[in-house]
Amino acid sequence: MIATSIATGPHKRNRLSRLPVVHQLRQSVGLQRGMLVVGLVISGIFILTAILAPLIAPFGYSQLRDANGAFGAQNPPGGSHLLGTTVGGYDVLSRVIWGAQTALIVIVIAVILSIFAGVMLGLVSGYFGGWLDRVFVVVFDAVYAFPSLLLAIVMSIVISGGRSNLIGGVLAAAISITTVFIPQYFRVIRAETVRIKAEAYVESARVLGASNARIMFRHVLRNATRTLPLIFTLNASEAILTLAGLGFLGFGIEPSAAAEWGYDLNKAVSDVSSGIWWTALFPGLAIVLAVLGMTLVGESLNDLADPRLRGRRSVAKSSGLVAETSVVPGGTVKDEFEVPQ
Template sequence: MRVIDYLVKPLRERRPGRGLMIFGLSVVLVVLFMALLAPWISPYDPTEIGPDIFSPPSWKHPMGTNSLGQDVFSRIIWGSRIILYVVAIATTLSIVIGVPLGLLSGYHGGKTDRTLSMIMDSVYSFPSLILAIVIAVVLGPSPINTAVAISFVYVPTYFRMVRGQTLSLKGQLFVEAAMAMGVKDREIMRKYILPNVLPTVLVVFTLSVADAILTEAGLSFLGLSVTPPTPDWGYDLHVGQPFLLDGYWWLAFFPGIMIMLLAMGFAMIGEAINERFSLGTR
């Protein structure tokens, strides 16, 4: 309920984050429904080769067609499924791995903390996109492998944030009281510490999703995510980019604008939640 409250409350109150939350949620929900309803709202098969090559935006093809006569609008709709699928798996894996490790490291300290912190700092020191490219190249091009590569990059982010929060909460009176009462360490972490770090995890989640969208698009642009003719925004941006100088602007414009809007939507949600959290703790 606390997580839902941080999402919904800015919409009910006239607070600084209200506009950001409304815009961000609107963009994300539109893309989400577009992905869910793709079989019903897509006017054409996104992989079907048609006779209308390089057709500009029109009533028949709202976003034009590409060099193979494929409908760009249909590819945008179906491509939303790939990017959301990859990002959802990647962020879920990052949370499932990073949050428990952060709790263990911050709560127990000692050799466990030093070992985990050293490993995570080593991973964190690499540029995220380069590290994701290396892992994706090793694993091979597929959406699942891309998700694994992205998740590996963002595990240290969740670890560092949760560890820092846990170190701070471990010294609070309610945690010390639970220790004095003989509550098991696992129960203390699950019932007393984890609920208090969830708002921070939620902020990190929305901001890391925005970054993961750009990372997925970058890997797709380099041909490390999907294989043709699978529709994907990053791949379609790569295919359309060489034709910009020939005047076929719609091939790269629409995939690029969708990547930007979706990343911006999640970033704005994260900023709104962060403002809500900051105001709520004053």
């Protein structure tokens, strides 16, 4: 029993250390670790706020009155309204908290749909090639050439059909953002598939009689999706900005259907010139912090994934490697060697 527990203990720790975020956190040092930790903390607060919105929001996102009567419009921060009220008479703090939930729902739906569609189409296109590959490349290059916000606006108009309820508005925003993201995943997965299908182990599987479906999903897909966590974090921040842009331009979700930061900013533009700062400050600050958290995580993962952008000596030592590089006129250059465990 003791031997078994001793054997399984390090094995469990080794498996935990190989988890995507845990591995990068252990590998990072210095400024990179600080950026990653700050990004994870901000992103964690954003996610927890979105999940716990019904519990921590003092009022509903469309609530205009309580037992004491109507809230009133443009009331300054204080009393029962810690961040004041908007021009429409909504509680600013409640709208900010509920807006986090709307943003998270849109991000999850948009990224999941775009990953599924982009990965599948990129896998099929890169593996089989031929005329199908050429058609997909031309179509998605044309979509990718459009400005992302303009494409999202067009798709929102086509999809929403004038509906402003929660399901219709959220789905319209999510599918609009999905259309923008699909070409990105397609291009990345297709390029990786074209490279991986020429590897020796893929050729060996084909010689042994493995079907195309088995090779695609068992061998190619597993190795082609290693960069998806990085793209996911960067696209999540872009999704928040696209959703806020749609709301600010009037193509978002109505306040009676859900809280949305971009819409609140749109309604607060006229307040700024009148000295009413709280209706625009807090929704804008929520957008900045949410995007900052996702961006810090994404940029940190990008630095750690690229050996040219990370401190080779510090990172190598922290991960069990000895990296010594000496560049001396007339001397030699020592590469990295792995220390036997």
